[in-house]
Amino acid sequence: MSVKIPFFKYQGAGNDFVLIDNRNGDFDANNHELVAKMCDRRFGIGADGLMLLEEGNNDGETTDFTMVYFNADGQIGSMCGNGGRCIVAFARDLEIIAENTVFMAVDGIHHASIEGNQVKLGMIDVDHFEKDGDAYILQTGSPHYVDFVKELAQVDVYQAGYAIRNNTTYAKDGINVNFVEKEGDAYFCRTFERGVEDETFACGTGATAVAMAVALKENREGHQDIPIRVLGGQLRISFDKQDQKFRNVFLHGPAQQVFRGEF
Numbered sequence: 001m002s003v004k005i006p007f008f009k010y011q012g013a014g015n016d017f018v019l020i021d022n023r024n025g026d027f028d029a030n031n032h033e034l035v036a037k038m039c040d041r042r043f044g045i046g047a048d049g050l051m052l053l054e055e056g057n058n059d060g061e062t063t064d065f066t067m068v069y070f071n072a073d074g075q076i077g078s079m080c081g082n083g084g085r086c087i088v089a090f091a092r093d094l095e096i097i098a099e100n101t102v103f104m105a106v107d108g109i110h111h112a113s114i115e116g117n118q119v120k121l122g123m124i125d126v127d128h129f130e131k132d133g134d135a136y137i138l139q140t141g142s143p144h145y146v147d148f149v150k151e152l153a154q155v156d157v158y159q160a161g162y163a164i165r166n167n168t169t170y171a172k173d174g175i176n177v178n179f180v181e182k183e184g185d186a187y188f189c190r191t192f193e194r195g196v197e198d199e200t201f202a203c204g205t206g207a208t209a210v211a212m213a214v215a216l217k218e219n220r221e222g223h224q225d226i227p228i229r230v231l232g233g234q235l236r237i238s239f240d241k242q243d244q245k246f247r248n249v250f251l252h253g254p255a256q257q258v259f260r261g262e263f
Contacts, residue, residue, distance in 0.1 A: 009047070015083070015201055019090045064102060073197070088114050099114060100112070119253065126140060134148070138209040138212055153188075162197070199231075201233075202233065204253070223238070
C-alpha cells in the first residue's frame with residue numbers, strides 16, 4: 001500500500017522548497033533517502049531543499065511553529081534564510097499565523113512579519129568574522145565565504161565555488177561560496193551552496209553575509225540597508241553595525257506558493 005504525502009512548493013527569489021505540514025508527526029524526518037528523492041529535479045518534485053513545519057516550542061519564549069530544514073541531498077541543514085521566509089508564508093497560508101510570528105529554527109528563535117508576498121525575517125546577531133586572503137568568512141546561520149570579484153556575470157560559479165567548498169580548509173564541513181560585485185548603489189551576488197552542491201538562484205543567509213562583508217570592506221557604521229540582487233530577484237538586508245558587531249539583522253524579500261500536490 002502506497003502512502004501519499006501532501007506537499008506544497010514555495011519559492012523565494014528563485015530559491016525553491018518543498019514544504020510539508022508535519023504537525024501530526026506522520027512524516028519520518030529520519031528518511032533522508034526520501035527527502036533527497038523528493039528534492040530530485042528529474043525523479044522527484046525538484047527543490048533546493050525540503051522543510052517540515054512542526055509544532056512550536058513553549059519552553060522559554062512561546063513559538064508558533066518549528067522549522068526543520070533539509071538540504072537537497074537529504075541531510076539536515078543549517079539555517080536557510082530564503083527557506084525561513086517561505087515557511088513564514090506557508091504558516092500564514094495554513095492560518096497558523098497572521099502578520100507576525102515567532103518560530104524556532106536550527107540556529108534559534110526567529111521573529112518575522114509578512115505583508116502580501118513580502119517577508120521580513122529576523123536573522124541572528126553576528127559578532128565575529130575571519131579573512132581567507134581577501135575573502136570574508138561569516139557565520140549568518142550557515143557558514144559563508146564572500147569574495148569580491150569583477151565581471152561576475154562571466155564567472156563560472158559552479159567551478160569556482162566547487163573548488164573553494166572542497167579545498168583542504170573547507171572540505172570536511174563544507175561552506176557556501178558567494179561571489180559579489182558592486183553595481184551602482186547596490187550589489188550583485190551569485191552563490192554556490194553546499195548540500196545542493198551547485199549554484200542556486202538565491203541564498204538568504206548568503207545575501208546576509210554579503211551585506212555584512214560590504215559593510216566591513218567599506219568601513220560602514222550605524223544603520224545599513226543594502227540591496228542585494230540575486231539571479232532569482234531582489235533581496236534587501238538591513239542591520240545596525242557598531243565596530244564589527246551586527247544587530248537587528250533582517251532579510252527582506254518575496255516568498256510565495258507555486259503549486260501543491262501529493263507525492
